[in-house]
Amino acid sequence: MKESKGLLLEGSELNTSTSILRSKVIKLEQKQDFLTIFAQNDQYKGKRFFWKSPDGASVFAGIGICKMLQSNGMEQIYEEVEKEWQELLDGSEINNPFQTAGVGPMLFGGFSFDPKKTRTNLWDNFKDAHFYLPAIMFSEIDGEQYVTVNQYGDRNDLVEVIQACFEKLEKNEDTSTVNTHSNKLLDSKEINGDQWKRMVSEVVQDLGQSLKKVVLARESRLVFEQDITTEAVLENLLNRQKNSYVFALESGKDCFIGASPERLVKKAGKQVFSVCLAGSIARGMNEEDDESLGQELMNDPKNRVEHDYVVQMIRSAMEKVCSTFEIPDEPRLLKMRDIQHLYTPVTGTLLKSASVLSLIELLHPTPALGGYPQALAIEKIREAEMLDRGLYGAPIGWLDYRGNGEFAVSIRSALIQKNEASLFAGCGVVKDSDAEMEFKETAIKFKPMLSALGGQLG
Ligand SMILES: C=C(O[C@H]1C=CC=C(C(=O)O)[C@@H]1O)C(=O)O
Ligand SMILES: [Mg+2]
Structure with missing residues (x-):
């Protein structure tokens, strides 16, 4: 008291x-x-x-x-x-x-x-x-x-x-007030699955000299026996998705929730931090398998190209606002629980003061969620994608009264609506993309939320 x-x-x-x-x-x-x-x-x-x-x-x-x-x-x-x-x-x-x-x-x-x-x-x-x-x-x-x-x-x-x-x-009663009883999954639907694959193949045909990469996303809708509680899902995410941003934003009866590995921007005084994250492969069944998948990803030209567009775009954004910045020449592997990615960290010092929101405007969407070049890719997504992304794939985070703040890119996320949930996942489509492989990649990206919601064991 x-x-x-x-x-x-x-x-x-x-x-x-x-x-x-x-x-x-x-x-x-x-x-x-x-x-x-x-x-x-x-x-x-x-x-x-x-x-x-x-x-x-x-x-x-x-x-x-x-x-x-x-x-x-x-x-x-x-x-x-x-x-x-x-x-x-x-x-x-x-x-x-x-x-x-x-x-x-x-x-x-x-x-x-x-x-x-x-x-x-x-x-x-x-x-x-x-x-x-x-x-x-x-x-x-x-x-x-x-x-x-x-x-x-x-x-x-x-x-x-x-x-x-x-x-x-x-x-100070029982500290484990989070009710984690299991909630049975009754139904799961891939929204427009086949159409999505067709769209990916069509977009591949559109890629060329001007448009080089487009990120295409899809939705999976789940129905559970009981209403989903935010705190139970949060607890699962906190336990399972260790090196992620874990977020939940409730509004009315809905909740937008997720565990994202991707930083859009963090600002602390004049220091800025961002991340290039694109290029993905599954985790292995054992250490050896995992290592070899990691090497496969590091050496895969399609994934390296997909990653490189993000690096190019963030580099040119940093050139505009930073006096100095650092971006390593080579990506490294970022291993999450269900997936591994190519990852390049970005740090810089601002030339002059810039607000967190102005940095978001400069960066969003990076080619990890939009494509390359940005304007053409957004147009293509607007026209071709059969999905209302809403807050998915967008900046989520905080800004304080002194101008500090941090925003993640809200991937590996879901919109909870009572006993139902929409899961979202996208993938970077480049000229060497194969629709079936991209479909599988998005299925892996559903995993963190699917398992946190109780749709699948583990
Ligand atoms: C669009 C998503 O992931 C992005 C971030 C990392 C790797 C990606 C990829 O390899 O395609 C995506 O660009 C998503 O998880 O929904
Ligand atoms: Mg990819």
């Missing part, structure tokens, strides 16, 4: 004649498990998010919504979020004694892959720019834990929320 009292806004802090943002931060003395906190607050279902970076250096759990920043189909989607966020921060009163990035008021959310693509009702619960400032946010940064409370205008209903939240923590 001591801690929760420190978070309450009192007296003059609450005497608000104008609508402004007030935020307060405390440090948690006793270490808490954020997934448990997330699960304990299921009365806020639809208004929660969760995030963990691959190295575990940042973990966030957001409970409740203080302010939404959401919009559909705008030309200037990144600028609009930037502007609204600045307006919200202007005149705000932020009581935060800590200098750490990711502590204090912060937006969490994501963008649609392509706001210009015709929408279906699959993504009705998500906007093209879908962000919010949480009412209460738990952040763990490099092992230290903090709580930020955000209050807008004279809304005082947070008092109860904070109290309830801390009471549950203090009761």
